[in-house]
Amino acid sequence: MSEKCFNLKIGGAFFEISPHETILQCAYRNGLKIEYQCASGYCGRCKMRLIEGRVRLEHAGGISRRNIAKGFILTCCTFPKSDVEI
Ligand code: FES
Secondary structure, three states, X not given: OOOOOEEEEEOOEEEEEOOOOOHHHHHHHOOXXXXXXXXXXXXXXXXXXXXXXXXXXXXXXXOOHHHHHOOEEEHHXXXXXXXXXX
């Protein structure tokens, strides 16, 4: 059985992303450099705004509730649950 993948839109570019892949991993796999440091949800360096879509954010304290409420995510620990645009 094949896994259902989603579409990830970053800027004007579209990529196919697995529900088990982070947005940061997908970007690098496709040659797109997003700024990051810890890649573990601690530092907050990879923070970007979620424009559209549903995601699962598994951070380790690198983003405040306030920023999450404003629509920000940490790309290193965010997995898609639908088509996503950032
Ligand atoms: S790179 Fe550190 S929180 Fe994502």
